[in-house]
Amino acid sequence: MVQMNAPTANLQGAAAAGGNAMARLGQQLAQTGQDVSNVMQYTAEAQDKTTLIRGRQKWKEIQAEQEAFQIENKKDPLSWEANRVKLMKKFDAYNGEAKLYTKNGKLNYQLSSEGFSSDFEMFTGKSVTKRINMNLADETIAEVKLALANNDPEGAEYALGQGGDSLTEDASATMQLQIKKGYEKRVMDNEKEMSKSDPAGYIEELKDRKDLTNDQQDKLFTYSSNQQNIQAREQLDDLEEAINTGDGVSLEDFNQMEEEGKFSQVPAGDLAKTKAGMERGLPLSNTELSMINNSLADLQEKKGEMSEEKYMPYYNSKSAEIRGMIGTSKEYGWVTNALYTRNPFYKKDVSNNLLKQNKTDNKNEAIALSAYHFKRGDFSGHVPEYDAEGRRKDFDPDELNVEEREKAGKKQRELMREAVKYIDQQGEVLDTTEFSQWFGRKINGGKAAEDYKRGSDYQSPNRKPKVNTHKPKQPYQLKNKSWKQQRNDNSTSKVSNKANFGGSSGWAGGRTQKEVEQNLVEIQSPSGAPFKVNKTVAGNFESFLQELEDVVGYPINAESSAGYNWRKKRGKSSLSQHSYGNAIDINWDENKAFWGGEDAISKIPNIDEIAAKHGLVWGGSWKNKDTMQFEYHPSTGIPARGI
DSSP states (O other): OHHHHHHHHHHHHHHHHHHHHHHHHHHHHHHHHHHHHHHHHHHHHHHHHHHHHHHHHHHHHHHHHHHHHHHHTTTOGGGHHHHHHHHHHHHHHHHHTOOOOSHHHHHHHHHHHHHHHHHHHHHHHHHHHHHHHHHHHHHHHHHHHHHHHTTOHHHHHHHHHHHGGGSOHHHHHHHHHHHHHHHHHHHHHHHHHHHHHOHHHHHHHHTTOOSSOHHHHHHHHHHHHHHHHHHHHHHHHHHHHHHHSTTOOOHHHHHHHHHTTTTTTSOHHHHHHHHHHHTOOSOOOHHHHHHHHHHHHHHHHHHHHSOHHHHHHHHHHHHHHHHHHHTTOGGGHHHHHHHHHHOTTHHHHHTTOHHHHHHHHHHHHHHHHHHHHHHHTGGGTOOOOBOTTSOBOOOOGGGSOHHHHHHHHHHHHHHHHHHHHHHHHOSSOOOHHHHHHHHHHTSGGGHHHHHHHTTOOOOOTTOOOOOOOOOOOOOOOOSSOOHHHHHHHTOSOSGGGTTTBSSTTOBTTBSSHHHHHHTEEEEEOTTOOEEEEEGGGHHHHHHHHHIIIIISOOOOOGGGOBOOOOOBOTTSSSBOGGGGTOEEEOOTTTBOGGGTOOBSGGGSTTHHHHHHHTTEEEGGGSSSOOTTEEEEOSSTTOOOSOO
């Protein structure tokens, strides 16, 4: 019995165990279903968030399009709203295609899009209002400025009244100040016009004016004084032209011109000096000639240093003094020519008229030829003598007696008048050689012309230089060597380059003032200080100025720095390197070692080496120091030929 019941019991136990297993499996399957559902929910929510992020990015792009449109059409803000509406269609279309899977996702997307739409509309509306006001402000300011430019302060005031509400307080105050200045400017302009008719008389009346402020009186006095100087210079120039052309000007002619008011602006002292010269008939003494030469050198220096306003009255006084010494004698034509080139109007007269410039050169040539032939005795009928080499021997005009000298002077004056007339009749510039020969043929029946064939020692001031193929060396590269060491190492070119880089033979950039000025260029230091130099060496000076300011840190004062200046060396007869655009002066207000003053630039360590690096020689290394000056030389370290 026991044996029979044992299997049955086992089967029941197994069945029970199987049922429990199925129950557990069912429970597991139920849990798995729940987990899958949770995963799907999470995935859907994550996708909705991604869609919202992408949507917001798209909305930002739409707003960026609107902002770009507004910038492009800032003059037409009323078109901005229409463009916003067009972009909103694009906005709605994008949102309509967005796929959202959860209720919360859809709600968040809707709320966010509605918020953007509302903000977008508000942003555009505010921008339109702001832009309209800004445009009104801009146009108001522009209209005020235009009216002031047209000397119409009333119109400017009206424009400000119409659109002033659109301006800020600061902008409105600025416009009001400019309008006030506009009224003051018109008053000053009217006064200046009155002054132009008679500056000297206006200055006298100005002293008793009570309707003008002290500041206005000071400015009008300065302006009128300058106008008087200009007109005085013009009146004296007319006198000099009359003296040098035609039949000249007698003392009676001078007195008549004075009575007619032809010298109304010339100061009494200057007029007296000029008149004294009209009465003079004696030749100049050596002392007087020395004084004239010193005055001419002084004028040349001052012309390069002084402003035009300060230089003009100085020149007027000096030229009257010189004119009072030479009188109307054509013997001293070289003096009047020298005065002409120092005239403050010289460049203004010729800079924009090439034919006039060419004729001026020819007239200068005639003056030089006249002086040359007078000194040779050609106007006196002197029979020339020649040395063994066929060169004409010197002749001293002082050997002539008073009567012979006067006859020679008369012939000289007659030929000068004929030469000037001949030049004025030409339609183009005359070849200097041909003109010299024409001049010679007019003297002593052509004997002087024949003398040219024998080898004249005359050198035309307008002679064209020979073409020079020399190329400047590259700036020497320093390798911890002083400029003196470099001079020894780099000594292959000394005097051989003199013809190319200044000196008696001129330089590659030109020999005459006209030729040099045709090859000038303007360079600037990093701070903007301008220098005129020859274009051949402009790069050397420019790189030096850059290192001096940007690397060394030495500031350059534009008011006391310059380059080109056609003048002689101080106290000498040869031309300065400044005349060739081959030298610059830096801060002469603080670098006055040449005159025993301060010497700021010498405090820069190795300034000579810095200059040499750029192919320049520093004037502080010369025996006669000139610490403000730097000049170019192809072999650095070779002392230049002075200042």
